[in-house]
Amino acid sequence: MDFERRTEEPGGIINPKDSIDTRLIYAFASALNFTFEIREEPERTWGLEINGSFTGMIGQLQREETDFCTIAGPSPERLKVVEYLRGYPSDLMTVTSLKPSLLPQHLSLIRPFEGELWLALMVSVVAWGGVMWILQRTWRWFAGGRRVDFSTTLLYGWGALLEQPPPVLSVSNSGRLLVGWWLVFCLVITTGFRSSLVAHMTVQGKTLPIETFEDMVKQDNWKWCTEPWLLKGMLFDYFSKHTDPVVQKLYKHMEMLVADEALERVLEGGFTLVDFENYVNIIVASRYTDARGYNPFYVSKKGVSVMAAFGWGMRRGAPFYPRFKQLKSRLEDTGIISYWIEDVIARRVRENRAAAAMDVRSAKTDTTQDDNKVPLGLHHMQGAFYLLFLGYVVALLILFGETISHNSDPRISTTFLTTNKT
Known part of the structure; x- marks a missing residue:
């Protein structure tokens, strides 16, 4: 009011x-x-x-x-x-933060799978290589034949996963059966990765929005605030006496800023305003929304009800209390109060926008968040090139290691000298 x-x-x-x-x-x-x-x-x-x-x-x-x-x-x-x-x-208590931003494009190559799936896939490659190596050593111990190194089986499993398996298969039936099931597994994994990669390249993903108090307090290096006047009544009791650890942490690190200053901090990133939903929506629609209806803020959809309702307090024994209560019930039954709520909000937004003549802050829009489809460019596929350069570096380091190991092996040096004498 x-x-x-x-x-x-x-x-x-x-x-x-x-x-x-x-x-x-x-x-x-x-x-x-x-x-x-x-x-x-x-x-x-x-x-x-x-x-x-x-x-x-x-x-x-x-x-x-x-x-x-x-x-x-x-x-x-x-x-x-x-x-x-x-x-x-009553108005719901919500959190206002920046709208979800586009995910980093250099990570688009690994984004089709979650981190847990990538870890499980790496463990599966190593585990399959180990089992295959044990089978081949056991077969060689019983039947003889050529020796198979663990690195060979490991690279075979990795090559099959990249759809480039080496041509040499196992000579034992047990090894061939294991290879067959591994190829089926690789077919499922590569098909899922390819289809998910196409989807991520078609529509670029965004970060998850902050919906609840739990989401907010879990963020790293994140800060939040509320307005000073909010903690001069029931909200003070709600935050200060609540037993939930999340609410306790929220109240312990709560800053005090008025709405305009808080929203400016939100624009800088890493900051959230805790306030009433309709109240914040009016401010955002009045001062930060452009002619196309865009604004840079995200007001959470999962609000918290901190009180049963809004109403009027009256002194004890007031003779008009029964008549007020009767009239209020009639207005509520006709639906006029619900209509008034929507009408008051829309009218207040129009009045604020007309008075401010569309504040220049409404021009602060993020033009990079355009949903129009564009051809893939180098900046979209930079993750693949990073991975290629990483492979070059790893291969070069392994080459240095093999060279040093080869030169320091005394058996190789002796053989080389004996051949020269002969």
């Missing part, structure tokens, strides 16, 4: 802007024929309980200094000192 001050003195009379609460007040006043004045709470707080007494708006109701307050949430402590009139469903 936004408003304009008539005077700069705290606690003075204010002029409320269009909102659900304002429409309800004027509807009640028209139906019940009463007048009213709305004053700003001097400390601009809902109120916290201290030794049975409340501060803020709830404290004024408890001391009967005012008749009722707008947009407040119910709690067991508050319901002991005030009457409560349920107004409309």
Whole structure:
């Protein structure tokens, strides 16, 4: 509920802007024929309980200094000192971060498989090479024949996986059977990789969005904040007294920033704003959304309900409470409150955009996130070239190792000298 001050003195009379609460007040006043004045709470707080007494708006109701307050949430402590009139469903607490970004293109070659699958595939190659080597040594021990090294069986399994198996097959039936099943396995793996690679090249993947508090606290070097006024009421009790380790960690490292400053930090990356969903959507739609409807922020779809509902608090014994409750039920049954919520949000966005004349910050769009199809270029396939260069380096290192091992072997040197003498 936004408003304009008539005077700069705290606690003075204010002029409320269009909102659900304002429409309800004027509807009640028209139906019940009463007048009213709305004053700003001097400390601009809902109120916290201290030794049975409340501060803020709830404290004024408890001391009967005012008749009722707008947009407040119910709690067991508050319901002991005030009457409560349920107004409309509470706004969900969501996390606002940057929209998912495109995944690195140099990793497109390995992205078709998850990390666990790549690890299982490497273990399978080594395991198959070991089993094949044991079978060949056992066959040679019983029947004789040529010697097979472990490196040979390992490279055979790797070559078959790359659809380039060596031409020499096993001479034993057990080895041939093992090779046959390995070729079937390689056929399934390569077919799955090829089809997944085509899909990833056709539509480039994006990072996963931050949907929940758990997703947020698990991020490395991530920070978050909320607005200071949010922790002046029930939300303070929710975060400070919650037993969930995730919520405790969130509250422990929570920073305090107003919405505009927080969204600027979000644009820099590695930062999240924890705030009410409709409230944030209005700010984003008003100041950061361009004419095509694009904005750089992602408001999570899995919000958390931190209170049962929004409504009005009333002093104990207020004679108008039953009539207010009756009128509220009639408005809710007709569906007018749901209509008002959508209408107020849309009207507020239009007013903000007209007043700001589309702030230049709405031009901060990421033109790289274009879903138009483009031909594959070098930047798309750079991962394959990185892998090729890595293979060159590994092969060169192995060549140096083989050369050094060959020169340091005394048997090879003796044979070489004997041949020269002969």
